[in-house]
Amino acid sequence: MLQTLGRAARRVRGLPRAATPFAPTADDPFPAGAHPLDHNRSGLGAFATRVCRSVTEALLADEVGGRLVAGEPEIVDRAVQKLDLWLGTGSLQLQNGFLALCGAMEAAPLLTVRKASRFTQLSLEDRLHVLERLEEHDNGLFTMLLTAFKVPLVTAAFEEGPLLFETGFDRLNLIVPRVLRREAR
Amino acid sequence: MREAIDESRVISGRDLRAPHEETADVVVVGSGAGGAVVAATLAEAGKRVIVVEEGPFYRPADYQRFAPSESVRRMFREGGMVLAFGVGQTPMISITLGRAVGGSSLLTGGVCFRIPSDVHATWQGRLGLQEMGERSFERAYEEVERRIDVTEIPVHMRSESTRRYVEGAKKLGIEVESIRRNTGDDCVGTGRCNFTCPAGAKRSVDVSYLPSATRHGATILCDALVSGLIEKGGRAAGVEGKLLGGPFGGSSHAFKIHAPVVVLACGTLHTPLLLLRAGVGKRSNVVGRNVTLHPAVRIVGRFDEAINGWDGSLQSVYSDHFHDDGIKLVGVYTAVNFLAAGLPGVGPALRRRARGLGQSAVFGAMIHDEGGGRVRLGPGREPILSYEMAPRDLARLRKAITILAEISLAAGAKEIYSSAWGFPPIRSMDDARKMETASIDARRIECMAFHPLGSARVGLDARTGVVDQRGETFDMPGLFVADGSVLPTSIGVNSQVPIMATATRFAWELDARFPELRRAG
Numbered sequence: 001m002l003q004t005l006g007r008a009a010r011r012v013r014g015l016p017r018a019a020t021p022f023a024p025t026a027d028d029p030f031p032a033g034a035h036p037l038d039h040n041r042s043g044l045g046a047f048a049t050r051v052c053r054s055v056t057e058a059l060l061a062d063e064v065g066g067r068l069v070a071g072e073p074e075i076v077d078r079a080v081q082k083l084d085l086w087l088g089t090g091s092l093q094l095q096n097g098f099l100a101l102c103g104a105m106e107a108a109p110l111l112t113v114r115k116a117s118r119f120t121q122l123s124l125e126d127r128l129h130v131l132e133r134l135e136e137h138d139n140g141l142f143t144m145l146l147t148a149f150k151v152p153l154v155t156a157a158f159e160e161g162p163l164l165f166e167t168g169f170d171r172l173n174l175i176v177p178r179v180l181r182r183e184a185r
Numbered sequence: 186m187r188e189a190i191d192e193s194r195v196i197s198g199r200d201l202r203a204p205h206e207e208t209a210d211v212v213v214v215g216s217g218a219g220g221a222v223v224a225a226t227l228a229e230a231g232k233r234v235i236v237v238e239e240g241p242f243y244r245p246a247d248y249q250r251f252a253p254s255e256s257v258r259r260m261f262r263e264g265g266m267v268l269a270f271g272v273g274q275t276p277m278i279s280i281t282l283g284r285a286v287g288g289s290s291l292l293t294g295g296v297c298f299r300i301p302s303d304v305h306a307t308w309q310g311r312l313g314l315q316e317m318g319e320r321s322f323e324r325a326y327e328e329v330e331r332r333i334d335v336t337e338i339p340v341h342m343r344s345e346s347t348r349r350y351v352e353g354a355k356k357l358g359i360e361v362e363s364i365r366r367n368t369g370d371d372c373v374g375t376g377r378c379n380f381t382c383p384a385g386a387k388r389s390v391d392v393s394y395l396p397s398a399t400r401h402g403a404t405i406l407c408d409a410l411v412s413g414l415i416e417k418g419g420r421a422a423g424v425e426g427k428l429l430g431g432p433f434g435g436s437s438h439a440f441k442i443h444a445p446v447v448v449l450a451c452g453t454l455h456t457p458l459l460l461l462r463a464g465v466g467k468r469s470n471v472v473g474r475n476v477t478l479h480p481a482v483r484i485v486g487r488f489d490e491a492i493n494g495w496d497g498s499l500q501s502v503y504s505d506h507f508h509d510d511g512i513k514l515v516g517v518y519t520a521v522n523f524l525a526a527g528l529p530g531v532g533p534a535l536r537r538r539a540r541g542l543g544q545s546a547v548f549g550a551m552i553h554d555e556g557g558g559r560v561r562l563g564p565g566r567e568p569i570l571s572y573e574m575a576p577r578d579l580a581r582l583r584k585a586i587t588i589l590a591e592i593s594l595a596a597g598a599k600e601i602y603s604s605a606w607g608f609p610p611i612r613s614m615d616d617a618r619k620m621e622t623a624s625i626d627a628r629r630i631e632c633m634a635f636h637p638l639g640s641a642r643v644g645l646d647a648r649t650g651v652v653d654q655r656g657e658t659f660d661m662p663g664l665f666v667a668d669g670s671v672l673p674t675s676i677g678v679n680s681q682v683p684i685m686a687t688a689t690r691f692a693w694e695l696d697a698r699f700p701e702l703r704r705a706g
Binding site: 167 | 198201203241249250251252253254255256257259263264266276277373374375376377382384433491493495496520521522523524525526527529531533535536539542543544551559563564566567606607624627629630
């Protein structure tokens with residue numbers, strides 16, 4: 001029964017489809033989708049991608065000159081694309097579970113700030129407010145909903161590029177081994 | 186010593202274009218810490234061994250150049266998104282499991298502990314498992330530690346994050362000791378061991394045991410999912426399943442491996458699936474039950490000055506000061522992008538805190554839990570793990586957070602981000618103590634587990650356990666289990682060496698009994 005429902009959900013979402021892999025570079029020879037053993041199955045349908053992009057813009061929003069601005073579009077796109085490939089490696093159970101979470105996120109404005117609107121239709125300020133309410137909610141299930149998005153998306157966003165170096169990280173990237181000074185060995 | 190697997194002995198289910206059938210002396214399901222040890226030990230003893238692994242085979246030269254999230258995506262089960270579903274007042278616990286040739290050993294922090302003496306004593310005394318005593322394990326521990334090059338992490342390899350931890354602990358009168366790890370003298374302190382070691386220092390089983398297994402004739406069949414056991418006359422006679430050569434890793438052709446001895450080493454979450462499907466363990470009704478996890482928490486302390494905690498060994502110290510409370514303190518770190526994801530706040534608050542990661546130290550702890558977990562067959566290929574934390578364990582977890590915050594403050598941290606999502610940062614000892622008693626829904630606590638154990642435990646008979654003290658199942662002769670699922674209670678320490686030592690003992694016993702097992706098969 002559950003398997004049948006799972007298969008039906010997959011048909012509704014139009015999956016699987018191949019996602020665009022990232023291009024290898026000398027510094028990162030095997031980015032997402034670029035290893036010969038990568039299957040490159042997509043884990044997010046159009047609906048889930050839209051929700052994830054909307055969440056990521058708010059998660060990575062920053063204040064510039066006193067104004068709230070959404071996360072940088074290329075970083076947002078990369079994070080969502082990585083999550084797409086990430087979920088694509090998981091089981092159907094995992095993908096359907098995440099799809100359900102996307103539905104819950106769309107309904108989160110009603111549950112947290114009593115606003116009858118879908119999450120993806122809110123302004124950036126309102127989306128941020130909803131995410132804050134989820135994180136601070138007394139009921140841990142709401143916090144878990146935020147965490148399910150925050151952990152994979154923030155992990156992908158801070159893995160390379162400007163956000164990695166914003167942390168103060170001072171090596172070339174997270175792949176190269178540390179060079180140990182001779183006297184330290 | 187690091188060696189390479191003989192790739193001519195590796196067959197990938199992706200490459201096979203027809204159903205596959207083979208015969209061996211021993212078929213081992215799973216190539217992690219348990220399976221690799223059994224495979225190498227028996228191959229070295231002259232047995233024809235086939236190892237079946239669901240995950241793919243990545244060469245070390247490749248996986249050493251994976252970014253952290255790519256290691257998670259490619260080598261962690263379910264892309265690192267395995268959860269223990271908390272029942273009642275229990276956090277949702279994220280569980281890390283490997284799914285590749287080498288299993289979780291590729292993804293551990295490399296920390297090596299033996300099973301504590303008091304745990305061995307409990308197994309012998311309270312549970313009556315006379316062969317599970319410390320002395321019975323001694324030779325196996327020595328063998329494992331030699332093969333994976335276990336050495337103590339020198340003081341100069343400690344990161345500044347760990348130095349702060351030690352300093353804070355010392356101010357509070359908490360003794361701290363150096364950790365032993367399986368990196369020989371090769372660790373350069375890249376600080377991301379859980380996502381494979383870029384320097385190739387870690388002696389995971391794909392560079393320590395499986396090379397010897399393949400050199401002695403063992404075959405590794407990877408990208409092959411075992412779905413059931415072959416039974417003949419009430420005895421185990423092999424395994425069957427599907428090759429994962431279809432589109433997107435789906436099944437392609439069937440395979441069968443016939444062998445008079447079958448060793449399951451798929452880990453605490455997946456071994457029970459095969460046992461349950463085969464009807465093994467019905468009498469005891471303990472298959473899949475009593476799972477222990479060693480739930481772990483961490484806190485991030487922000488200091489005024491640069492810490493750059495990413496320079497240094499990921500884990501280099503521990504403390505048993507709170508052993509009687511069931512709490513083990515451990516120095517930890519992780520890749521900086523994963524640290525950012527664990528910081529509280531969203532939007533500008535998150536960005537601001539992430540900019541302070543260079544001034545942040547990370548302190549961790551894990552608890553010695555009661556077996557509150559249960560593995561069940563799921564609707565798809567993955568099991569469902571539920572976990573009900575005992576009230577005592579939840580109290581321990583919260584006490585651990587407070588202790589870590591106190592250590593951090595004593596070390597000079599100005600602001601502490603605890604494991605409780607959405608809680609304001611801790612800035613004083615008073616705040617830290619209030620955390621222990623504050624009303625918090627347990628599901629708001631960020632919790633991880635790295636050592637699921639105990640779902641097919643050793644027992645004296647079929648009423649109390651699934652396998653005997655030599656690893657053979659009570660219900661199906663010729664079927665053995667050699668992974669963390671056999672450990673009968675929580676052990677309170679990192680499980681890699683305990684699993685490997687247990688597997689070593691079982692493999693020695695199995696080798697000695699092999700003529701008898703082959704005749705019976």
